[in-house]
Amino acid sequence: MASNNFIDYVKINCRSGKGGAGSGHFFRAKGLPNGGPDGGDGGRGGHIILEGNSQLWTLLHLQYQKHLIAKPGEGGGENLRTGAQGDDIIIQVPLGTIARDAETGEKKLEITEHGQRLILTPGGRGGLGNDHFKSSTNQAPTYFQPGEPGIDEWVILELKLLADVGLVGFPNAGKSTLLSVVSAARPKIADYAFTTLTPNLGVVAYRDYKSFVMADIPGIIEGAAEGKGLGTRFLRHIERNSILLFMISVDSKDIAEEYQILLSELEQFNPELLDKKRLLAITKSDLIDDELEAEIRETLPTELPTVFISSLANKNIMQLKDMIWQALHAKE
Template sequence: MEKANFVDFIRVFCHSGKGGAGNVHFARTKYNAQAGVDGGDGGRGAHIILRGNAQLWTLLHLRYHKNILAEDGQKGGKSNMTGRDGKDIIIEVPLGTVAYDEETGEQEAEVLEHGQEVVWLRGGRGGLGNAHFATPTNQVPDYAQPGEPGIEGWKYLELKVLADVGLVGFPNAGKSTLLSAVSAARPKIADYAFTTLTPQLGIVPYRDDKSFCMADLPGIIEGAAEGKGLGHRFLRHIERNSVLLFMIPADCPDHSAQFYILLKELEEFNPELLDKTIILAISKSDMLDEELETEIANTLPEGIPHYFISSATGKGITELKDALWRALNESNA
């Protein structure tokens, strides 16, 4: 059910509304059959609008909306009456949703805040009625403007998870176990690779009723930047995280090599990811004694703060949370 319920990519055909045509009309009154021109303007075509909703965490509700067709504006009326605007279509999306044009790959909209409304595709403007074209030398123009066409094309929506801390590591590095230990989230935990297929979010309580959001992301493998494993579907989610927590299990044969493999995959996908604050956690450390911890610590990369933790016993968890909180405050500042 996990895979079926989490949808982070939707492809749709969109068409914003066409503007209504201006009206060609000649006024007639009881005492004047040639009272002048009074053709009204056409109404605006409907916009397609994206609205942020903090209660949504997936694009599942849009899965079967393959066509989003907005209403056209109405034609202008007589007596200078403007036609009715098309009714805008508002699409509720989770925070972190980005909209792209499929043909050009250009980013067209981004929603990051609850209640934020972004006009994704604008409706066409209504045409001017013939009343606008009357001049002293042409007092009865018999023409008006047509409405502008709407915008159409194949688009796609992509969800990038919004979280303060993103867990990065190979499969079975203990990411899900850590999330379940420090938050109320209950991700699936099992002793095989790719237990986590979709991002899992948890709110981590901190001192003085403070908290921060942590994301358990699907495990990375070497070659993920080229699309191997879950590839880009995993990597794009960490673009939103302020702090990256690299997790390497204590029983790994070469902790430094595994760290640099993870770092390389992030760099190949997006070099800007390396500008984020990185903290290293050696998980499953309850199996280590002080001598082994010292030996491992000497092999770890310099300049990267590291912590030996155990989600099973709680070892080092408080110190890790303190470090994450400090890093989040520094990155926000």
């Protein structure tokens, strides 16, 4: 995904359709000039609906579509005919899309499955025709209901990527390189900070035709939770990952300290992130010998599953996949 094509936050105006008015018609026929009420109901106004599409990875298609206006329902007719419903507007969105009220921030709905349809902004109900109001004491009611108005509201659509494993690390930790080696994803890779300006997803092939989804999240820097660097713009994508794979380069001055800084940034953003399973991959380990690797391992938390890898040399990549698979399917 090119960086200028990834949009994970849009604000749109949704205006659902007004319901059609009921009819106040009375039956007329030759020889029966004073027939009873036969006014039909008005049709429902058009909904605005979100539909999950697993082939979409961005909200780009909505970036310039700021106003969505559904059609009103038609009025009821004679002979108890119900007016036609207003056409619904169906918006295709990626899995992991959350809709919030733009004023209150309250969550309205969430799309997590392909083909899932949820009403974002409901259309107004159609009014009842005069036939509904006849009674033994009022056999010729002239009253009928107008249709309910539609809803006019601003909504925020926010995308949180759905992935099994989220890669967490400082810029140049080797996250993009790993993703390019273990999947068909082709993220931009270069030797400077913030090479990855957008999240990238890749499907990682595993043994016996199994697979899992890995997300490369743009690099964190110290102070990201306070808005430094790329700030918290992409940290929300980590919230959806089952496992967090921390990646730290072997040439780090202090790997244990760097790991604690990363943990601290995640905790400041959302303390619940620390409840997720964690793995640690020490990258570029083809640059060190076994003795130095053993010394580094002594400085790391013993309870943290750790593997020394090299994406370029393909060192321990399958071992890393095994660790991830076991963590994904371990019983709580």
